[in-house]
Amino acid sequence: MPAVGKVLIVGGGIAGSALAVLLGRAGVTVDVAELEPAPTALGSGITLQGNALRVLRDLGVWERMSAAGFAFDALGLRAPDGTLLAEIPDARTGGPDLPATLGMNRPELAEILAAAVRDAGARVRYGLTVQAVSDTGEVTFSDGATGRFDLVVGADGIRSHVRGLIGVEAAPEPTGMGIWRVHTRRPKDVERTDLVYGGPCFIAGYCPTSAGTMYAYLVERARPREDVGDKAAHMRALAEGYGGVWDEIRADITDPARINYTWFESLLVDRPWNRGRVVLIGDAAHACPPTLAQGAAQCLEDAAVLAELLLAADRLDQDLFDAFMDRRHDRVKAVVEASVQLARRQLDGARDADVPGLMGRVAAMVSERP
Numbered sequence: 001m002p003a004v005g006k007v008l009i010v011g012g013g014i015a016g017s018a019l020a021v022l023l024g025r026a027g028v029t030v031d032v033a034e035l036e037p038a039p040t041a042l043g044s045g046i047t048l049q050g051n052a053l054r055v056l057r058d059l060g061v062w063e064r065m066s067a068a069g070f071a072f073d074a075l076g077l078r079a080p081d082g083t084l085l086a087e088i089p090d091a092r093t094g095g096p097d098l099p100a101t102l103g104m105n106r107p108e109l110a111e112i113l114a115a116a117v118r119d120a121g122a123r124v125r126y127g128l129t130v131q132a133v134s135d136t137g138e139v140t141f142s143d144g145a146t147g148r149f150d151l152v153v154g155a156d157g158i159r160s161h162v163r164g165l166i167g168v169e170a171a172p173e174p175t176g177m178g179i180w181r182v183h184t185r186r187p188k189d190v191e192r193t194d195l196v197y198g199g200p201c202f203i204a205g206y207c208p209t210s211a212g213t214m215y216a217y218l219v220e221r222a223r224p225r226e227d228v229g230d231k232a233a234h235m236r237a238l239a240e241g242y243g244g245v246w247d248e249i250r251a252d253i254t255d256p257a258r259i260n261y262t263w264f265e266s267l268l269v270d271r272p273w274n275r276g277r278v279v280l281i282g283d284a285a286h287a288c289p290p291t292l293a294q295g296a297a298q299c300l301e302d303a304a305v306l307a308e309l310l311l312a313a314d315r316l317d318q319d320l321f322d323a324f325m326d327r328r329h330d331r332v333k334a335v336v337e338a339s340v341q342l343a344r345r346q347l348d349g350a351r352d353a354d355v356p357g358l359m360g361r362v363a364a365m366v367s368e369r370p
Helices: 014-024 050-057 062-068 106-119 163-166 231-239 246-251 293-313 320-348 355-367
Strands: 004-009 029-034 045-049 070-073 074-078 084-089 101-105 123-126 130-133 136-139 145-148 151-154 173-185 194-199 201-208 212-222 259-268 279-282
Touching: 014 029, 014 050, 014 106, 014 293, 045 106, 045 212, 050 062, 050 293, 050 355, 062 101, 062 106, 070 130, 101 106, 101 212, 101 293, 101 355, 106 123, 106 259, 123 355, 130 163, 151 163, 173 320, 201 320, 212 231, 231 259, 231 355, 259 320, 293 320, 320 355
Parallel strands: 004 029, 004 151, 029 123, 074 194, 151 279
Antiparallel strands: 045 101, 070 101, 074 084, 130 136, 136 145, 173 212, 173 259, 194 201, 201 212
């Protein structure tokens, strides 16, 4: 019998949805409290590495995702004028039977996961969060209702409300970079992620997300969020420094509604991630700049490992949470530190930064199951 019979998951994003599917289909009663009024996803597109796809296959959603997204197995490095410098085979970190990478539109990913959560029998309550929670699993919701659960999971993102409620004082830290993303049509020549390190930005890149769409991004030194001004004009000006496919991308940067600007931030909560019967997972416990495209993968791995431990144990105690930490903390720490290291090298102007080497070391680590 599982260690838990009734679980509350606060947050219906990637980590929360994955955990809800894995527990719900095993017969655990799962409630999901999601503050947003409906399934939603911020940003334009997402890059999912093979170790993320491995978990998504275990969730039973791989076929739908494969049909909706754009898979590829290599990474291109280009000069600012568009000249191809290198084509690097990308590591298949999820195993040889999965592609190295899948680009996808975030709203479609959110819809597929929401459907899987419903199919697993979990109950999702939108427009709701928690107002108070005790380490014994007693909860007061934002609508005034109360409940008691065997386990409460804070999967409510980088600015987690649950994290504060249980007295964890960790907060995200800016790395000094800001990223401009635009959701746009896919030029026929774009069949993988290509990156430029140089030109007016630290990074210029793009990722195909479907047969007809992609997202492109430009990374510069962070500016005040309230001072982004005319988003389309600013992103077009930055894109002037890049040629090749960027000529087509730049011409399509016209609608501010399709442009998203955010800071790169990092977070790592010290172990343990639980206080009694309340545990943090995903971005509530750790987050990293997208320099290695491992953020979503690490969230999914949290859900997979926690579900495995809960379903294999016959009671919930600190030993179970310690086992969770033994399998997750150091792995996540290595990913966060490598992601931040790459960003800081660029901020410092280090021209000898071994980007492929750093990517290769992280890929080798995450190729092993957590």
